[in-house]
Amino acid sequence: MSAASPVPLVALLAHADWQQVSVLAAPPAPTLTVGGVAMVADIRGRAADLEGNLLTVLQPPLRDDWHIDVLIQTAAASRASALLIGDSSPLSQPSSALAARVGLTVLGADDPLAAALAARRLVAEVELHVSDTVLRVTSAATRSGEGVEDVMKAVGSVLHRPLALVAAGGDTLLGADVVAEEDRETVAGTLTAGAARYRVTQRVELSGSALLIAHPVPPTTARDATVWLVTRLPHDLPAESAAASAALSVAAAVIGQRASLRRLAVERDARARASLLGELLNAPDDVAPTTRRRALEAGWRLDGWHLGIRIDTGPEVDPVAQRPEVIGALQEEGLDAVVVEQGDGWSAWITSEDEPRGADVEARAGQIRSAQRRLAATTPTAVGVGRYHAGPRGVARTLGEAGEAARLAAGRVASGRFLHVDRLGLGQTLLAWTRTDTFQPAARSLLAPLEGQPGDLLHTLTTYLDEESSVSETAAILGIHRNTVAQRLARIRSLLAVDLADPSERLALHLACRTIWIPPSDVG
Amino acid sequence: MSPPASRTLRAADLEALAVGLCLLGSGGAGDPQPFASVLRSQLGSGELVLHAPGGLGGASVVPVGMVGATSVFTEKLPHGGEFGAAVAATGRWTGAAPDAVMGIETAGLNGVTALVAALRLELPYVDADLAGRGLPRLDQLTWVTAQLPLTPCALAFPGGHTLLVDSASATEVERTIRAALAGTGGWAALALPPSPAALLDETACVGTLGRALELGRAHGSLRVLADAAEVAEVLGGEVLGEGRVHDVLRHSAGGGLQPESSVTVLDRNGPVLRIETENEFLMVLVDGEPRATVPDLICLLDRRTNRPLAVDALRRGDEVFVVVLPAPAWWLAPGRLDRVSPAAFAIDSPPLLLGGRP
Numbered sequence: 095m096s097a098a099s100p101v102p103l104v105a106l107l108a109h110a111d112w113q114q115v116s117v118l119a120a121p122p123a124p125t126l127t128v129g130g131v132a133m134v135a136d137i138r139g140r141a142a143d144l145e146g147n148l149l150t151v152l153q154p155p156l157r158d159d160w161h162i163d164v165l166i167q168t169a170a171a172s173r174a175s176a177l178l179i180g181d182s183s184p185l186s187q188p189s190s191a192l193a194a195r196v197g198l199t200v201l202g203a204d205d206p207l208a209a210a211l212a213a214r215r216l217v218a219e220v221e222l223h224v225s226d227t228v229l230r231v232t233s234a235a236t237r238s239g240e241g242v243e244d245v246m247k248a249v250g251s252v253l254h255r256p257l258a259l260v261a262a263g264g265d266t267l268l269g270a271d272v273v274a275e276e277d278r279e280t281v282a283g284t285l286t287a288g289a290a291r292y293r294v295t296q297r298v299e300l301s302g303s304a305l306l307i308a309h310p311v312p313p314t315t316a317r318d319a320t321v322w323l324v325t326r327l328p329h330d331l332p333a334e335s336a337a338a339s340a341a342l343s344v345a346a347a348v349i350g351q352r353a354s355l356r357r358l359a360v361e362r363d364a365r366a367r368a369s370l371l372g373e374l375l376n377a378p379d380d381v382a383p384t385t386r387r388r389a390l391e392a393g394w395r396l397d398g399w400h401l402g403i404r405i406d407t408g409p410e411v412d413p414v415a416q417r418p419e420v421i422g423a424l425q426e427e428g429l430d431a432v433v434v435e436q437g438d439g440w441s442a443w444i445t446s447e448d449e450p451r452g453a454d455v456e457a458r459a460g461q462i463r464s465a466q467r468r469l470a471a472t473t474p475t476a477v478g479v480g481r482y483h484a485g486p487r488g489v490a491r492t493l494g495e496a497g498e499a500a501r502l503a504a505g506r507v508a509s510g511r512f513l514h515v516d517r518l519g520l521g522q523t524l525l526a527w528t529r530t531d532t533f534q535p536a537a538r539s540l541l542a543p544l545e546g547q548p549g550d551l552l553h554t555l556t557t558y559l560d561e562e563s564s565v566s567e568t569a570a571i572l573g574i575h576r577n578t579v580a581q582r583l584a585r586i587r588s589l590l591a592v593d594l595a596d597p598s599e600r601l602a603l604h605l606a607c608r609t610i611w612i613p614p615s616d617v618g
Numbered sequence: 619m620s621p622p623a624s625r626t627l628r629a630a631d632l633e634a635l636a637v638g639l640c641l642l643g644s645g646g647a648g649d650p651q652p653f654a655s656v657l658r659s660q661l662g663s664g665e666l667v668l669h670a671p672g673g674l675g676g677a678s679v680v681p682v683g684m685v686g687a688t689s690v691f692t693e694k695l696p697h698g699g700e701f702g703a704a705v706a707a708t709g710r711w712t713g714a715a716p717d718a719v720m721g722i723e724t725a726g727l728n729g730v731t732a733l734v735a736a737l738r739l740e741l742p743y744v745d746a747d748l749a750g751r752g753l754p755r756l757d758q759l760t761w762v763t764a765q766l767p768l769t770p771c772a773l774a775f776p777g778g779h780t781l782l783v784d785s786a787s788a789t790e791v792e793r794t795i796r797a798a799l800a801g802t803g804g805w806a807a808l809a810l811p812p813s814p815a816a817l818l819d820e821t822a823c824v825g826t827l828g829r830a831l832e833l834g835r836a837h838g839s840l841r842v843l844a845d846a847a848e849v850a851e852v853l854g855g856e857v858l859g860e861g862r863v864h865d866v867l868r869h870s871a872g873g874g875l876q877p878e879s880s881v882t883v884l885d886r887n888g889p890v891l892r893i894e895t896e897n898e899f900l901m902v903l904v905d906g907e908p909r910a911t912v913p914d915l916i917c918l919l920d921r922r923t924n925r926p927l928a929v930d931a932l933r934r935g936d937e938v939f940v941v942v943l944p945a946p947a948w949w950l951a952p953g954r955l956d957r958v959s960p961a962a963f964a965i966d967s968p969p970l971l972l973g974g975r976p
Contacts, residue, residue, distance in 0.1 A: 138966075158869040158880060160894050160903060167906025187865035188882035188892040192906050195890045 100127035100146060101217050103176055103199065105303075105329030110254030111212035115178070118185045119193035119200040124303070126199065128175045131214040133207075137161040137179075144174035150210040154180025162189045170196035180206045216333040227252065227337035228344060235348040242352050243268065246323075249345040253338060255325045259311065259349075262287045262320040272326040276301055284308075287320040295339040296322075305330045309342040312350035314357050323349060364414045367392065367434045371441060374489050381486040394432050398445045401455075402480035402492030403431065403462055404500040406439040411473055413440055423468040427461040439475070439500075441493050450482055459514045466512055467570075476504035476511040509560050510571045537606035543589040551589070554582045556607040559600065625745070625828055626665040627733070629658050634834030639729035640926040641833050641853070641943060642826065644915045646897035647726025647752030648688025649928065654730050660737045668745040668827055671818035674718060678812035679744050680705050682735045683722030685756070685773070685795055686805030689930075691727065700774040700807035701735035707772030707780050708809045716812040718742040722759065723749035724826035731807075744815060750823030750946025751915055754897045756795065757788040758957045760948060764821040766813070773798060773806040781806075823948040833943075840924050846939060849919065855943035856972055858902050858909055860921055861885040863936040881918075881932055883940060891940055893918070895929045900963050902940060911970045913945035913958040944972050
């Protein structure tokens, strides 16, 4: 047993092991401390040396009994810090009047023995409490379910405190909201990516008497962001904060291990998918029966009509980790696609039983485009869509088209980096013709009035013409209001003195735009 | 020890007597006022001699009193013949008519009943009784401590029937009479076996009615709005506190027959007083520390009028003095305290008496 240092009674009252304890009279001041626990069998019992200690009466007294008053007087006279009696029914009027008069906090608990032993452990047997908590946390964490959430739930049920995974900077990624707005700056200052590298537990004193205990979760890959496993304690009760620190380091390790295991399984699946797709794409004329069987097992339908989608993204994106988001975005739009990680992005396709009609194709392309916009919030992408092709070989064919379209789309900010191969033929032909030395000076002079004007008029005009003169589509791509688009178009009309309703003038302008306008992202 | 001189009682003394009897009742023993009116009309302009037992030689003295619920008494009025019937029954059983009358318990209501009985039976009244203060049970009487039998005794009910109990222990007498009262409802007149007057100096509290008169007269001399020191000095006791009744907690924790309650008085100077009661006030705790117990007389007085307050009349908000007066002297002689000590009321505290006695 270690030497006891007094702890605040309010901290004991806030501890999970003291949930059953309630204040019956004279609520404790924050400065009131408990240095030890004395126990007597019943209300008539007397204990020596009460000073600074919590006097506990194990046998619940009848509330009308005047002996309670005598005990309150004795406890107050011997400077006990508080009195704990059995059962939590309220004190009688005379007893509570006396407790208020002598200033002795009276507590009630349905199981006073358990409460007294818990108090003794929290005050005087800190190491015992820490080791017991760590054992229980270890056992609960290792036996918990597979997910990170399961581990956090199991650990939280032992600690009886809110747990959360918090990113460097204070954003809660998973679990309870433990970082209040006013504490955010303090937390962000301590839980930095740099601090996480030392792999030591951090304490953050919060406003009020609360305390945050945080331990970094070991990263699975070098690309992983810093994550802290955090718990919030209402008071700095030394036994509890020590136990929480030790418990969190154990739990953080288990969470790291679970994350690695999950990552491993995901990687294995991704590899299997990629190799299967590779076999499909590289198959000669006919797909081998073993490949067909593996595709069947993976839930891929090789018969029917396939529409290929290629989603390209930057090297900073982890396609394995982000795959669920891509599937989610497509599903939100009603597209049930097979998605395979491939290179810096994903190859995906949707399959339908019958040969699709023209309207269906347009509808699908629209849905894919919406899905791309959903993804744009977190991941910038360039998307290419192929044409419908039938049968096992059709997958390779449509994905091939989609891949080329995506490469072209990457350079076309005006169309929101989206390209459907059905539209590709004409566009490519025209572009090839306009990129000649004779046409370029003419185009430049045609559009010269727009240069230097506020409002990015050239970009607006290009987008507007690319989008079949649709004001709303232009607004969506540029991320501005449609009224702004309309107002810019009016200015363009007056600056250029052209009629955009005239087919030949429109065609000339469109060609000029295509020739000289260089998308901002392609500069340099 | 010389016998106290005989005194007399006149109608003019009755007001002081009633107050004194209330003080001796220690919050219980019933209100003497209704019977005091009966006594006033019986006395008229005459006077009643309060004989000292020593002056009556070998006369046999019968203790009489009322048992049962004092509160029912004012609803179920006596027809006047009850005491005669009870005394006559013991006379028939023992074969000798008594020569004088004394009280069973000279406190509260019963302090007056014996006087009424003496006038009605036209027998001399002896100023002696078997309690000296308000006591709730028959097995607490001085005769029980002195190991004298309480039988044969007779109960006469207002309905006219009579019950005689013989050859029973004090506990059996108490139990039988409580059962009979529960069966008939209300109250009855009780006569105990007559005793030779010469024995009473040793076996009874002598001069209790005289003490009641003195207390009543002293009380009458108190000024309105007297302070605590004056109250203590005039009544010859101690004031443990003065303040407002904060709460009256009625409970029956012990499962006993008596209604129990705890009265909280917040002293105007800070301390919290707790008064444990049954029929009477039994114990006073000041700030959780027991300070006074039975058999001393614990009385609560209205702080403005000084009027003694009964246990069942106390209400939240009453302004009171908490006063302790000395116990009847008879109980304080060695070996006599057991039946009136706190333990006799299921309170596990030693007796705490004025001046540190005994």
